[in-house]
Amino acid sequence: MRRAHTVEQVRAAEADLMARLPEGTLMQRAATGLAVAISNFLGSTYGARVVLLIGSGDNGGDALYAGARLARRGAQVTAVLLSSKVHELGLQALKTSGGRVGSTDDIPTADLVVDGIVGIGGRPGLRPDALAAVQLAEQYDVPIVAVDTPSGVDVDTGETPEPHVNAALTVTFGTHKICHFIDPAATACGPVHLVDIGLDLPPAAVESLQAADIRNLYPVPHGESDKYSRGVLGLMVGSTQYPGAAVIAASGALGGPVGMVRYVGPDTVAEAVRAAHPEIVAGNGRVQAWAIGSGLGDELDIPLIRELLDAEEPVVLDADGLKALDDAGDHVDVLATPHAGELARLLDVDRATVEAERLKYARLAAERFDVTILLKGATTVIASPDGQVRVNLNATPWLATAGAGDVLAGLCGSLLAGGLSPLDAGSVGAYLHAAAANLASSSGPITAMSVAAALPEATRYLLRG
Numbered sequence: 001m002r003r004a005h006t007v008e009q010v011r012a013a014e015a016d017l018m019a020r021l022p023e024g025t026l027m028q029r030a031a032t033g034l035a036v037a038i039s040n041f042l043g044s045t046y047g048a049r050v051v052l053l054i055g056s057g058d059n060g061g062d063a064l065y066a067g068a069r070l071a072r073r074g075a076q077v078t079a080v081l082l083s084s085k086v087h088e089l090g091l092q093a094l095k096t097s098g099g100r101v102g103s104t105d106d107i108p109t110a111d112l113v114v115d116g117i118v119g120i121g122g123r124p125g126l127r128p129d130a131l132a133a134v135q136l137a138e139q140y141d142v143p144i145v146a147v148d149t150p151s152g153v154d155v156d157t158g159e160t161p162e163p164h165v166n167a168a169l170t171v172t173f174g175t176h177k178i179c180h181f182i183d184p185a186a187t188a189c190g191p192v193h194l195v196d197i198g199l200d201l202p203p204a205a206v207e208s209l210q211a212a213d214i215r216n217l218y219p220v221p222h223g224e225s226d227k228y229s230r231g232v233l234g235l236m237v238g239s240t241q242y243p244g245a246a247v248i249a250a251s252g253a254l255g256g257p258v259g260m261v262r263y264v265g266p267d268t269v270a271e272a273v274r275a276a277h278p279e280i281v282a283g284n285g286r287v288q289a290w291a292i293g294s295g296l297g298d299e300l301d302i303p304l305i306r307e308l309l310d311a312e313e314p315v316v317l318d319a320d321g322l323k324a325l326d327d328a329g330d331h332v333d334v335l336a337t338p339h340a341g342e343l344a345r346l347l348d349v350d351r352a353t354v355e356a357e358r359l360k361y362a363r364l365a366a367e368r369f370d371v372t373i374l375l376k377g378a379t380t381v382i383a384s385p386d387g388q389v390r391v392n393l394n395a396t397p398w399l400a401t402a403g404a405g406d407v408l409a410g411l412c413g414s415l416l417a418g419g420l421s422p423l424d425a426g427s428v429g430a431y432l433h434a435a436a437a438n439l440a441s442s443s444g445p446i447t448a449m450s451v452a453a454a455l456p457e458a459t460r461y462l463l464r465g
């Protein structure tokens with residue numbers, strides 16, 4: 001599990017540790033890790049031209065000490081001081097090691113710019129001098145390595161209301177921050193490298209599953225299992241208008257852990273589903289979970305869906321089915337899977353507002369509708385009504401293709417029927433969906449059906465470890 005903590009949590013952990021260590025130890029740990037990461041990024045440090053953008057706080061201090069280490073290894077390091085205040089000891093270390101104070105004129109010919117403008121003490125946005133320096137680096141295609149966080153982003157929300165750095169790499173310390181996990185800021189971070197500085201941290205604000213977590217959570221059948229005990233999923237998806245949604249969602253469901261899938265819907269659609277998947281049983285019967293909503297179109301039966309939401313079996317609610325959500329019921333066993341536009345409609349706000357404040361609106365909807373919300377996107381956010389949040393970060397942009405959401409709904413339903421909680425089903429489902437897409441894609445186009453077809457192999461690979 002990767003974990004992201006709030007600035008307040010980081011500050012408290014830092015204060016605890018600093019009280020037990022000689023002054024400056026943490027900054028030296030951070031700067032050492034930063035210098036190593038920059039060296040790896042550069043490939044060759046000797047002779048490399050590195051420009052440090054330095055703000056007034058400890059973020060600048062980290063950059064200056066790392067710059068000193070790079071200078072000692074032969075890099076030509078220049079610091080651009082963007083504030084009248086500077087970390088004096090860091091600056092001294094840089095100068096002693098052969099670095100110098102320069103100006104933004106050094107940026108166009110640099111191999112690398114280090115963003116030490118602000119870290120967790122920063123407010124969103126860039127002041128004019130910092131903005132001009134960052135724009136110059138962008139104009140000359142000089143990659144930027146961000147120290148701790150890309151300056152200008154909102155660290156605790158992942159929002160980017162103002163101009164900010166777009167980093168080629170972010171090197172962070174102690175733990176991830178929320179901006180590393182939540183878009184749009186997550187995209188501005190580029191890859192994130194975590195340097196351990198020994199912080200002892202409380203439970204995280206936001207988590208992100210890794211391969212080992214999938215192995216721990218996946219409902220693997222055992223010797224006594226039969227098709228019923230592995231879970232039966234009821235699919236109420238697709239319509240005479242959109243029969244394909246049912247075929248695709250069924251593929252996603254069969255690629256998950258479920259022992260059997262029942263299809264409930266119009267006869268002609270049931271025929272299409274059974275033609276594609278002869279193992280599917282048509283018609284009502286006992287199920288352990290439902291996946292409802294994809295492609296229901298005009299055949300949406302809101303009262304029936306509300307009955308199923310109120311029944312005791314857990315439900316994945318997707319696409320058209322989301323229209324049945326109301327804020328009256330107790331729906332803690334429901335996993336709703338909107339994209340930003342659908343969530344915006346549910347909450348009566350603009351799509352752009354949801355895109356800009358994804359964590360806030362995912363949490364708000366989870367609380368208001370008392371359901372787990374899986375907000376789809378390049379980084380998917382899964383928020384449960386008790387306040388837990390997970391994100392999925394391994395998706396490929398090729399996954400933005402018609403029907404991919406139907407595969408995810410079927411897969412998450414399968415995981416719910418297999419006994420996972422909505423939070424686990426949503427986060428394991430998002431991870432496997434993305435893993436299958438990566439496998440099917442290999443950096444090329446994919447279809448929803450090819451993603452579903454890759455699910456068993458992606459799962460096998462992850463479960464083998």
Ligand SMILES: NC(=O)C1=CN([C@@H]2O[C@H](COP(=O)(O)OP(=O)(O)OC[C@H]3O[C@@H](n4cnc5c(N)ncnc54)[C@H](OP(=O)(O)O)[C@@H]3O)[C@@H](O)[C@H]2O)[C@@H](O)CC1
Nearest residue numbers: 014026027030057058059118119120121122123125127148
């Ligand atoms: N915590 C840890 O465990 C460890 C932390 N470490 C490091 O310390 C960093 C935090 O350092 P920090 O507290 O000194 O804050 P920091 O981010 O440098 O900013 C400070 C000042 O910037 C200013 N300012 C604000 N907004 C601004 C803006 N938009 N644009 C421009 N300026 C702006 C504002 O001052 P003002 O100019 O308003 O007086 C504010 O006071 C952390 O990110 C990590 O790198 C590691 O060394 C080791 C372990």
Ligand SMILES: [K+]
Nearest residue numbers: 115118147149
């Ligand atoms: K920074």
